[in-house]
Amino acid sequence: MSRSALLKGLPIALAALLAQSVVAASGETVAETLLSHQKPTTTSSVENATFGGGLAVDGDTTTRWASAEGSDPQWIAVDLGGPARITRVKLNWEAAHASAYQLQVSADGSAWTTVKSVTGSDGAIDELTGLDAAARHVRVLGTQRATSYGYSLWELEVHGSRTGGGDIEAPSAPSGLKATSATTDAITLAWTPATDNVGVTGYEVLRNGNVVGTSTTAGFTDTNLASGTTFTYAVRARDAAGNLSAPSASVQASTQPGNGTGGTVFVIAGDIAKRELPSEHSKTAELVAGIKPQHVLTVGDNQYDNGTLSEFRAYYDKTWGKFKSITKPTPGNHEWYDQLKGYKAYFGSIATPQGKPYYSFDVGDFHFVALDSDPVTDGNHAEQVTWLKQDLAKNTKSCVVGYWHHPRFNSGEYGDNKAIAPLWDEMVKARADVVFGGHDHHYERIKPLNSQGRVDEANGVRSAIVGIGGDSLYTQIKPRDGVEKSFAKHGVMKFVTSGKTYSWEIIGTDGKLLDKAGPYTCR
Numbered sequence: 102m103s104r105s106a107l108l109k110g111l112p113i114a115l116a117a118l119l120a121q122s123v124v125a126a127s128g129e130t131v132a133e134t135l136l137s138h139q140k141p142t143t144t145s146s147v148e149n150a151t152f153g154g155g156l157a158v159d160g161d162t163t164t165r166w167a168s169a170e171g172s173d174p175q176w177i178a179v180d181l182g183g184p185a186r187i188t189r190v191k192l193n194w195e196a197a198h199a200s201a202y203q204l205q206v207s208a209d210g211s212a213w214t215t216v217k218s219v220t221g222s223d224g225a226i227d228e229l230t231g232l233d234a235a236a237r238h239v240r241v242l243g244t245q246r247a248t249s250y251g252y253s254l255w256e257l258e259v260h261g262s263r264t265g266g267g268d269i270e271a272p273s274a275p276s277g278l279k280a281t282s283a284t285t286d287a288i289t290l291a292w293t294p295a296t297d298n299v300g301v302t303g304y305e306v307l308r309n310g311n312v313v314g315t316s317t318t319a320g321f322t323d324t325n326l327a328s329g330t331t332f333t334y335a336v337r338a339r340d341a342a343g344n345l346s347a348p349s350a351s352v353q354a355s356t357q358p359g360n361g362t363g364g365t366v367f368v369i370a371g372d373i374a375k376r377e378l379p380s381e382h383s384k385t386a387e388l389v390a391g392i393k394p395q396h397v398l399t400v401g402d403n404q405y406d407n408g409t410l411s412e413f414r415a416y417y418d419k420t421w422g423k424f425k426s427i428t429k430p431t432p433g434n435h436e437w438y439d440q441l442k443g444y445k446a447y448f449g450s451i452a453t454p455q456g457k458p459y460y461s462f463d464v465g466d467f468h469f470v471a472l473d474s475d476p477v478t479d480g481n482h483a484e485q486v487t488w489l490k491q492d493l494a495k496n497t498k499s500c501v502v503g504y505w506h507h508p509r510f511n512s513g514e515y516g517d518n519k520a521i522a523p524l525w526d527e528m529v530k531a532r533a534d535v536v537f538g539g540h541d542h543h544y545e546r547i548k549p550l551n552s553q554g555r556v557d558e559a560n561g562v563r564s565a566i567v568g569i570g571g572d573s574l575y576t577q578i579k580p581r582d583g584v585e586k587s588f589a590k591h592g593v594m595k596f597v598t599s600g601k602t603y604s605w606e607i608i609g610t611d612g613k614l615l616d617k618a619g620p621y622t623c624r
Contacts, residue, residue, distance in 0.1 A: 135258060138258075143180075146172075166253065191256070205242055208236060220245075278290065288356060325614050366393070368388075401539050402539060512580045536563075
């Protein structure tokens with residue numbers, strides 16, 4: 102295929118990028134093209150399945166590769182599909198960048214030669230120019246992290262020119278994508294096969310923009326999904342040389358409801374909006390949109406670092422703010438850094454529906470109690486505990502749910518918090534059904550515990566920590582007595598009430614079901 106044919110029909114900006122001419126170190130003028138776009142990648146590690154290497158070469162600056170945290174060295178490599186002359190490499194780093202790294206090349210993806218060493222990088226965008234290297238494979242080897250996290254790239258661009266033979270023509274985009282069936286936890290897809298000048302070898306299936314599976318046929322079943330949730334799918338074809346087609350037209354498909362159609366759906370999460378866009382809280386907000394809940398409950402630390410109004414407007418409002426009208430929030434310690442001024446100004450009367458930052462409300466047979474735990478951690482609990490006693494005494498509903506920021510019992514970094522006992526003990530006396538918290542940035546599901554923290558199925562209170570809404574995760578989890586499940590992955594809780602029963606699912610940012618609890622019957 103001719104160069105003009107390759108460029109025909111591309112967006113103007115991308116065509117201009119692909120068609121640039123440069124002068125190589127030898128003085129010869131060559132046509133410089135973007136060689137790495139949608140090419141196969143390999144990595145030393147990934148933080149989790151939502152940060153795969155392919156996201157660093159997809160041309161989308163809102164998706165990224167991220168390595169495992171806290172370990173050196175780490176690397177990402179891209180196979181250009183054939184021999185090439187490398188003239189320029191552009192790296193678009195996320196905040197978790199390398200302060201020192203090496204740019205390496207290889208003919209076979211096995212033996213590597215360093216062509217550039219970089220020290221003292223401040224992240225953002227690094228342009229490595231004036232290169233003149235012959236290779237098929239290019240690798241960025243991080244040798245020193247600039248943060249306590251890992252290495253993360255929004256985009257890795259390799260520019261240069263082809264120097265040898267090989268198949269460089271991508272297959273056509275698949276067409277006719279549709280969902281042929283759906284259950285409560287699976288969706289089956291089918292499409293019209295793509296065509297290629299040599300031959301299509303397989304397909305990549307994308308859910309909500311992330312690759313979630315591959316198929317050698319024109320069909321795929323996506324499993325282990327959250328119930329009653331809508332997903333967006335696309336498919337792209339790959340040939341033996343690694344050339345990747347454009348994605349098919351996208352389609353939306355939904356799993357069936359998990360408990361019929363009579364339930365009320367809530368989303369619950371805390372520790373949400375870090376001061377970064379796009380970020381993990383962008384992805385958890387997409388989950389909320391797909392779930393379409395009637396109510397959103399937050400368990401504190403809605404906005405980092407200080408919960409000011411300007412921070413809320415710049416970050417939370419652009420993601421979870423879309424659901425403000427159905428949100429019933431609670432504050433965390435980070436909102437208290439601003440003495441709740443930003444929290445109250447942003448949420449308005451939603452933050453204090455009964456005049457205080459703690460309140461209660463009823464939905465069906467359920468009585469919900471939203472508390473402000475930060476003053477309690479400082480010993481200032483008398484007024485709130487008095488209110489709580491009176492509120493629980495007046496309750497006429499069969500089911501009681503509490504939620505606040507600081508957990509009483511916790512397997513994470515902060516551990517059990519005795520200061521929260523005044524709140525927890527009142528919930529035990531009232532025979533509450535379940536309490537949700539945040540503060541530690543992980544998830545755990547705990548059997549009913551009594552006031553002493555012992556498993557007591559008859560008289561204790563069930564609980565879960567849901568600090569997975571978007572801020573950086575805490576991985577130091579040592580399960581205490583009574584823990585049924587725990588992990589550190591971003592996502593949200595889909596909490597469903599139906600009559601006098603409740604259940605929940607934990608949904609990861611890739612849409613996968615991470616945990617399932619219930620149904621439980623209220624006391």
